[in-house]
Amino acid sequence: xxxxxxxxxxxxxxxxxxxxxxxxxxxxxxxxxxxxxxxxxxxxxxxxxxxxxxxxxxxxxxxxxxxxxxxxxxxxxxxxxxxxxxxxxxxxxxxxxxxxxxxxxxxxxxxxxxxxxxxxxxxxxxxxxxxxxxxxxxxxxxxxxxxxxxxxxxxxxxxxxxxxxxxxxxxxxxxxxxxxxxxxxxxxxxxxxxxxxxxxxxxxxxxxxxxxxxxxxxxxxxxxxxxxxxxxxxxxxxxxxxxxxxxxxxxxxxxxxxxxxxxxxxxxxxxxxxxxxxxxxxxxxxxxxxxxxxxxxxxxxxxxxxxxxxxxxxxxxxxxxxxxxxxxxxxxxxxxxxxxxxxxxxxxxxxxxxxxxxxxxxxxxxxxxxxxxxxxxx
Numbered sequence: 001x002x003x004x005x006x007x008x009x010x011x012x013x014x015x016x017x018x019x020x021x022x023x024x025x026x027x028x029x030x031x032x033x034x035x036x037x038x039x040x041x042x043x044x045x046x047x048x049x050x051x052x053x054x055x056x057x058x059x060x061x062x063x064x065x066x067x068x069x070x071x072x073x074x075x076x077x078x079x080x081x082x083x084x085x086x087x088x089x090x091x092x093x094x095x096x097x098x099x100x101x102x103x104x105x106x107x108x109x110x111x112x113x114x115x116x117x118x119x120x121x122x123x124x125x126x127x128x129x130x131x132x133x134x135x136x137x138x139x140x141x142x143x144x145x146x147x148x149x150x151x152x153x154x155x156x157x158x159x160x161x162x163x164x165x166x167x168x169x170x171x172x173x174x175x176x177x178x179x180x181x182x183x184x185x186x187x188x189x190x191x192x193x194x195x196x197x198x199x200x201x202x203x204x205x206x207x208x209x210x211x212x213x214x215x216x217x218x219x220x221x222x223x224x225x226x227x228x229x230x231x232x233x234x235x236x237x238x239x240x241x242x243x244x245x246x247x248x249x250x251x252x253x254x255x256x257x258x259x260x261x262x263x264x265x266x267x268x269x270x271x272x273x274x275x276x277x278x279x280x281x282x283x284x285x286x287x288x289x290x291x292x293x294x295x296x297x298x299x300x301x302x303x304x305x306x307x308x309x310x311x312x313x314x315x316x317x318x319x320x321x322x323x324x325x326x327x328x329x330x331x332x333x334x335x336x337x338x339x340x341x342x343x344x345x346x347x348x349x350x351x352x353x354x355x356x357x358x359x360x361x362x363x364x365x366x367x368x369x370x371x372x373x374x375x376x377x378x
Contacts, residue, residue: 052272114360
C-alpha cells in the first residue's frame with residue numbers, strides 16, 4: 001500500500017506541480033496540434049511547438065535549469081541554443097539554401113516593397129512603448145510584425161528578453177502559419193478588382209554570375225553598415241551561396257534538408273516549452289498577441305499600399321498584391337499573393353514576382369533587428 005501511495009502521489013494529478021493554468025495550456029496545445037495536422041497550417045512549425053507546450057505543462061521540470069551540479073531538464077538545453085542565437089541563425093542558413101533569390105535580383109524594386117512592409121515593426125514598437133513595455137521588450141515584440149519567428153527569437157535573446165521569448169515566438173510562428181487567413185481580407189480591402197487583375201511582365205533571366213555575386217555583395221554591404229546583423233544575414237547569404245555556386249551540392253542538400261529539419265525540431269520544442277501556464281497566461285502575453293497581430297496587419301497593409309503607389313508610378317505595370325509578400329514568411333506570403341490574384345484571373349501568375357518582395361522582407365526584418373540592436377548598443 002505504501003508503494004502504491006507513493007506511485008499515486010508521483011502522478012501529475014497529485015504531485016502539486018500543476019494548476020488550472022497548465023490544463024488551459026494543454027488544451028491550447030491540442031488546438032495547435034489540430035490546426036497543424038487537420039488543417040495543415042505550417043505543420044513543420046506548429047507540431048513541435050505544440051508538443052513542447054504539451055510536455056512542459058505536464059512535466060514542468062523538463063525546462064528546469066541545471067543548478068548545484070544537478071542536471072537540467074532536456075528542453076532547457078535546447079532552449080540555451082535559442083538564447084545563444086544558434087538555432088535562429090542555422091534556420092536562416094537553411095532558408096538561404098532553399099530559396100531562389102533570382103526574382104529579387106531580376107527586379108531590384110522589390111527591395112522597396114520589402115522595406116515598406118517593415119513599417120508594421122516600427123509602428124508596433126511605438127505601440128508597445130505606449131502599452132507599458134520597456135524599450136528592449138517593445139523592440140523584441142515588434143519584430144513579430146515581420147512574421148519571422150527566427151528573427152523574433154534572435155532579437156529577444158540578444159536584448160535579454162528571455163522571459164518574453166515564449167509568447168513572442170508562439171505569436172510570431174502562429175501568425176506565420178495563419179498568413180493565408182489574415183492577409184487576404186486586408187489585401188482585398190485595399191485593392192480594386194482591376195488592380196488585382198494586373199498581369200506583370202515576365203522577369204528577365206538572371207545570370208549565374210549575378211546569382212553568385214548577390215549573396216556576397218549583400219553580406220558585405222549590410223554587415224558593414226550593421227555588423228550586428230551578421231549572424232542572420234551572413235547565414236542566410238551563406239546558405240544561398242551554397243545553392244548558387246553549384247560546387248557544394250552536399251552542403252546545400254544538408255543545409256536545406258537534414259540540418260534544417262533537425263534545427264526545426266530543437267527550436268520548435270524548446271519554444272513551445274517556454275509556454276508553461278504560469279509564465280504564459282498573463283496580461284503581458286495578451287498584449288504581445290494583440291501587438292503582434294496589429295504589427296502583422298500594418299506590415300501587410302503598408303506593403304500593399306506601397307505596391308499601389310508603385311502601380312501608379314509605373315502606369316499599371318505592378319500588381320499591388322505582391323506588396324503583401326514583403327512580410328518575411330517565406331514562401332507562404334508569396335503563395336498568398338498568387339492565390340488572391342488567381343481568384344480574380346486564373347491565368348495571372350504572380351508567384352515569382354511576389355518572391356522578390358518576400359526575400360526582401362527576410363533581409364528587411366533582419367536589418368530591422370540590427371537597427372534595434374544598434375539603438376540599444378548590443
